[in-house]
Amino acid sequence: MSEEKVPYSKCLDDELDWKLIDQLHSAVSQISGFCFEAKKLCVTVQFVVIGVIATFTEKKLDHAIFVAGFLIPLCFWFLDSVGYYYQAKLRTSMEKIRGQIASRNNRKTVIATGVPFISKERSELSQVKKIRAASLNHSMWLYGLMILIDLGIWWLYCIEVIS
DSSP, X not given: OOOOOXXXXXXXXXXXXXXXXXXXXXXXXXXXXXXXXXXXXXXHHHHHHHHHHHHHTTTOOOHHHHHHXXXXXXXXXXXXXXXXXXXXXXXXXXXXXXXXXXXXXXXXXXXXXXXXXXXXXXXXXXXXXXXXXXXXXXXXXXXXXXXXXXXXXXXXXXXXXXX
């Protein structure tokens, strides 16, 4: 025999909490879009700045090109990490609010109807681990790759393999 489904009726607190979850979800979406745009902007700024420096150094390699090639992705990496960190914080808040709705209604329906906004393991990490996770995750590979390429070419310039 199947369980009888009882409709979920929302009280005022539930309505306000669901509205808050919607607003937090919108903020997470905007931050996510910003993080994607930051990656595109980083590559654009990198090429423009290196081009300008190359023009000022009379199209000869100079340490300034490599310093810029290192600092630009490093700064964008920091910016993107902050965005990623706050996405996780907002998702944790959303999950807490959903838990409050469920406890108010003494039902599993609220929790069981969807996937969690963030895994319980991620939300319970220490502050240091949350910061590390925000800085070192799969979406940050672009910055690390840009820095590694820059450092590799800079090293070749320093040992005079390229000039």
